[in-house]
Amino acid sequence: MMFEPKRPQKELKYEELRIYTDEELKNFTEEELKEFKIKHEIPALEELEKGPWPSFVADAKQEALRRRKLADDRIMIDRYVVEDLLGQLELSFKDGETHWKHGGIVGVFGYGGGVIGRYSDLPEKFPGIAHFHTIRVNQPASKFYKTDFLRSLCDLWEYRGSGLVNMHGSTGDIILLGTTTEQLEPIFYDMTHELDQDLGGSGSNLRTPSCCIGKARCEWACYDTQEMCYEMTMHYQDELHRPAFPYKFKFKFDGCPNCCVASIARADIAFIGTWRDDIRIDQEAVKGYIAGDIVPRGGANKGRDWGKFDIQKEVIDLCPSQCMWMEDGKLMIDNKECVRCMHCINVMPQALRPGQDTGVSILVGAKAPILEGAQISQVIVPFMKAEPPYDNIKEVIERIWDYWMEEGKNRERVGELIQRVGLPKFLEAIGLPPAPQMIKAPRANPYIFWKEEDVPGGFTRDIKDYRARHKR
Ligand code: HEM
Ligand code: HEM
Ligand code: SF4
Numbered sequence: 001m002m003f004e005p006k007r008p009q010k011e012l013k014y015e016e017l018r019i020y021t022d023e024e025l026k027n028f029t030e031e032e033l034k035e036f037k038i039k040h041e042i043p044a045l046e047e048l049e050k051g052p053w054p055s056f057v058a059d060a061k062q063e064a065l066r067r068r069k070l071a072d073d074r075i076m077i078d079r080y081v082v083e084d085l086l087g088q089l090e091l092s093f094k095d096g097e098t099h100w101k102h103g104g105i106v107g108v109f110g111y112g113g114g115v116i117g118r119y120s121d122l123p124e125k126f127p128g129i130a131h132f133h134t135i136r137v138n139q140p141a142s143k144f145y146k147t148d149f150l151r152s153l154c155d156l157w158e159y160r161g162s163g164l165v166n167m168h169g170s171t172g173d174i175i176l177l178g179t180t181t182e183q184l185e186p187i188f189y190d191m192t193h194e195l196d197q198d199l200g201g202s203g204s205n206l207r208t209p210s211c212c213i214g215k216a217r218c219e220w221a222c223y224d225t226q227e228m229c230y231e232m233t234m235h236y237q238d239e240l241h242r243p244a245f246p247y248k249f250k251f252k253f254d255g256c257p258n259c260c261v262a263s264i265a266r267a268d269i270a271f272i273g274t275w276r277d278d279i280r281i282d283q284e285a286v287k288g289y290i291a292g293d294i295v296p297r298g299g300a301n302k303g304r305d306w307g308k309f310d311i312q313k314e315v316i317d318l319c320p321s322q323c324m325w326m327e328d329g330k331l332m333i334d335n336k337e338c339v340r341c342m343h344c345i346n347v348m349p350q351a352l353r354p355g356q357d358t359g360v361s362i363l364v365g366a367k368a369p370i371l372e373g374a375q376i377s378q379v380i381v382p383f384m385k386a387e388p389p390y391d392n393i394k395e396v397i398e399r400i401w402d403y404w405m406e407e408g409k410n411r412e413r414v415g416e417l418i419q420r421v422g423l424p425k426f427l428e429a430i431g432l433p434p435a436p437q438m439i440k441a442p443r444a445n446p447y448i449f450w451k452e453e454d455v456p457g458g459f460t461r462d463i464k465d466y467r468a469r470h471k472r
């Protein structure tokens with residue numbers, strides 16, 4: 001099915017939206033940049049202009065110089081915002097500690113999140129960053145852009161913000177880095193009215209979902225990650241913009257078990273593409289790999305001489321379930337033993353492909369260490385079809401939310417809730433049957449809870465009956 005936006009989307013034309021002229025955007029020369037000294041001494045940071053990697057210090061200096069030369073009425077926040085940021089950062093390098101005040105609660109009307117407020121703890125020394133709020137902007141699925149959109153957003157941000165960004169935040173958002181409280185509503189107005197663009201999430205809510213590149217550019221995608229990411233983002237806008245949860249909650253969508261957005265580690269629910277029929281084998285291409293006509297791993301290991309490709313050593317012997325073998329020059333796979341680890345497909349992409357009966361595995365509970373220790377998500381649905389409008393998947397999500405929103409303690413991630421009540425109780429609450437695929441091994445301790453109705457005679461006993469048979 002072709003991707004369809006939920007409603008007609010505005011075709012942005014930078015020429016109609018631009019704020020700055022070409023001259024304003026290229027208002028300094030290489031010579032001027034070389035001579036340029038920012039208003040603070042930053043010797044430690046300047047060390048970071050050396051070396052081959054793109055230097056954030058050098059980039060920030062360019063932005064500082066451009067802002068020096070823009071007219072007063074062409075920038076809405078402090079001209080020296082970038083220079084003061086570098087100044088404070090230099091001080092933090094020296095002191096070995098941060099100079100941002102604790103917390104900060106700012107935002108836009110109608111929403112309970114999306115902006116991370118921040119204030120310098122040295123506002124007299126660095127007035128340009130007395131306010132330095134971050135705006136999270138919901139990125140398009142897989143981060144495909146047209147320059148018209150990016151240039152329009154850049155002009156807006158140059159005008160009303162610091163001109164500094166993070167492309168992208170770890171959750172996925174476009175991060176607009178540094179503006180004042182007064183500018184938040186105007187930025188939000190311009191983004192929604194001119195750029196057809198909403199904020200991302202922050203706080204105890206659904207955060208901005210993100211996905212791997214999926215069917216757009218990858219032969220292994222077992223479902224349309226972008227479509228599903230977009231659909232879920234639109235469907236749960238309310239949960240994203242207005243915090244209603246015990247704590248934060250993240251969705252991530254990976255097209256296959258290679259997990260290119262690391263959904264299994266960084267989302268409360270991970271949707272990981274998989275298949276349940278057979279791996280498709282092109283035996284001619286297998287011969288091509290064996291003969292050395294096709295480079296293994298798409299050439300990923302070409303930087304070093306690893307010798308001639310050896311299918312036995314590099315594929316068959318490395319299959320974790322040992323379910324592959326060669327027979328009469330043909331590669332055979334016992335698919336019922338295959339755990340869909342992707343290894344053989346990754347090594348021989350031209351010969352092997354995922355099956356065609358595809359869907360997702362749903363895994364729940366990943367989180368960082370605080371409070372009860374880091375968790376990787378665990379399987380709660382081994383396989384489910386993933387096709388628009390995804391009603392089956394929405395039902396799983398909503399059952400989890402219903403339970404967690406009632407039972408979750410304040411600031412308890414869903415992974416910690418499962419730890420606290422136990423997987424059996426969690427599964428029962430969300431109405432899913434337990435399955436062997438959900439565990440790596442059965443429990444080793446004998447501390448097993450039984451339900452009263454499952455025990456003959458129940459739990460109410462009379463000690464006198466017992467004493468009649470057993471003397472004290
Ligand atoms: C043949 C001797 C014993 C057997 C077979 C035995 C068995 C067990 C079992 C199966 C449990 C787990 C109960 C549950 O899951 O709730 C347990 C817990 C326990 N046992 Fe024993 N036990 C024995 C002797 C003892 C003795 C001699 C003591 C103390 C002096 C003791 C103290 C405890 C304690 C404190 C617990 C923990 C209860 C809890 O975690 O709530 N046990 N025992
Ligand atoms: C000052 C003395 C003691 C303190 C402070 C203490 C404390 C604790 C604590 C906090 C737990 C819970 C651990 C958990 O949740 O994982 C525990 C469990 C237990 N304690 Fe003690 N304990 C003491 C003395 C004893 C003695 C003398 C015995 C046996 C003779 C004993 C037997 C046990 C048993 C069997 C368990 C259960 C372990 C389990 O459930 O896996 N304790 N104790
Ligand atoms: S997770 Fe799988 S489908 Fe998605 S981009 Fe990576 S390899 Fe391709």
Ligand code: SF4
Binds near residue numbers: 319324333339345
């Ligand atoms: S996908 Fe993994 S488990 Fe399955 S046959 Fe290939 S290497 Fe073996």
